[in-house]
Amino acid sequence: xxxxxxxxxxxxxxxxxxxxxxxxxxxxxxxxxxxxxxxxxxxxxxxxxxxxxxxxxxxxxxxxxxxxxxxxxxxxxxxxxxxxxxxxxxxxxxxxxxxxxxxxxxxxxxxxxxxxxxxxxxxxxxxxxxxxxxxxxxxxxxxxxxxxxxxxxxxxxxxxxxxxxxxxxxxxxxxxxxxxxxxxxxxxxxxxxxxxxxxxxxxxxxxxxxxxxxxxxxxxxxxxxxxxxxxxxxxxxxxxxxxxxxxxxxxxxxxxxxxxxxxxxxxxxxxxxxxxxxxxxxxxxxxxxxxxxxxxxxxxxxxxxxxxxxxxxxxxxxxxxxxxxxxxxxxxxxxxxxxxxxxxxxxxxxxxxxxxxxxxxxxxxxxxxxxxxx
Numbered sequence: 325x326x327x328x329x330x331x332x333x334x335x336x337x338x339x340x341x342x343x344x345x346x347x348x349x350x351x352x353x354x355x356x357x358x359x360x361x362x363x364x365x366x367x368x369x370x371x372x373x374x375x376x377x378x379x380x381x382x383x384x385x386x387x388x389x390x391x392x393x394x395x396x397x398x399x400x401x402x403x404x405x406x407x408x409x410x411x412x413x414x415x416x417x418x419x420x421x422x423x424x425x426x427x428x429x430x431x432x433x434x435x436x437x438x439x440x441x442x443x444x445x446x447x448x449x450x451x452x453x454x455x456x457x458x459x460x461x462x463x464x465x466x467x468x469x470x471x472x473x474x475x476x477x478x479x480x481x482x483x484x485x486x487x488x489x490x491x492x493x494x495x496x497x498x499x500x501x502x503x504x505x506x507x508x509x510x511x512x513x514x515x516x517x518x519x520x521x522x523x524x525x526x527x528x529x530x531x532x533x534x535x536x537x538x539x540x541x542x543x544x545x546x547x548x549x550x551x552x553x554x555x556x557x558x559x560x561x562x563x564x565x566x567x568x569x570x571x572x573x574x575x576x577x578x579x580x581x582x583x584x585x586x587x588x589x590x591x592x593x594x595x596x597x598x599x600x601x602x603x604x605x606x607x608x609x610x611x612x613x614x615x616x617x618x619x620x621x622x623x624x625x626x627x628x629x630x631x632x633x634x635x636x637x638x639x640x641x642x643x644x645x646x647x648x649x650x651x652x653x654x655x656x657x658x659x660x661x662x663x664x665x666x667x668x669x670x671x672x673x674x675x676x677x678x679x680x681x682x683x684x685x686x687x688x689x690x691x692x693x694x695x696x697x698x
């Protein structure tokens with residue numbers, strides 16, 4: 325008894341070459357200057373069969389960004405509010421005076437994160453303190469005078485406010501300046517951030533700096549990360565630790581434009597990571613002149629895997645090395661084994677390959693085209 329099996333689709337699925345997928349984190353391949361261009365292109369071709377491949381984006385030009393324009397708008401708004409508050413002080417409109425200045429404290433803190441305009445924040449606190457003290461609220465005025473003194477210990481110019489307000493300010497200043505200074509340890513994750521304490525640059529993390537007990541503004545800036553300002557009650561002889569957030573697109577664009585214009589210099593390793601992020605890659609595959617391959621996590625700036633390429637490596641060796649660094653299996657797709665073709669009796673019909681076979685009761689097997697065996 326003979327049975328006919330139509331197995332065209334099944335056999336094709338089993339024998340067809342496997343097509344490499346491109347799932348996984350997008351990768352930027354960035355050869356070191358001086359690396360053979362052809363070798364770099366061969367590496368890119370292998371990566372493209374396994375991962376989404378990102379092209380290297382050019383550095384952005386230096387221009388007035390929306391963020392910079394927004395900062396200038398905030399500065400102008402603070403200056404205008406201070407002018408109105410001083411006019412309210414002159415006519416003894418104490419509540420309106422304190423409200424005008426108080427409404428701009430948040431803007432002044434935002435400005436401090438990207439500039440060093442500490443005088444704007446100091447003047448707002450001085451203005452609020454002056455208006456509150458003149459309206460017979462000395463208990464509420466003193467905290468503002470203390471903050472202003474901690475921001476800038478230099479004596480303010482005389483005559484800026486009414487005589488009664490300046491007298492209350494001197495009481496608060498004397499109390500703050502009598503406090504002893506002590507070391508404060510500042511750390512960031514990652515390290516290497518510039519630290520501006522109350523608008524003055526004090527070093528790069530990790531570091532220790534002498535401070536007085538009280539509320540201080542700690543501004544942190546690091547390439548590839550968002551600047552931030554933290555307002556906190558600081559206790560000398562303690563340690564504070566801040567976690568930085570990766571730079572958003574607009575911040576990164578501004579930072580890279582500063583590098584392109586020559587206004588900012590950064591280590592090459594940091595620049596390469598920033599360019600990978602700017603190119604929307606999550607991983608960076610570096611190839612140096614010695615043939616070392618290094619896969620780096622862009623967000624964590626950590627080396628994931630390493631490999632080596634010989635200068636005369638053939639395509640198989642390049643594929644093996646690159647796939648090893650990517651952490652993937654890159655064996656040949658295989659396809660239909662060579663010994664199947666002579667015995668398969670392939671029939672090509674309308675551009676498609678169809679295969680059928682006939683099995684008899686003695687379990688002998690012979691291959692036939694789709695329209696059957698003669």
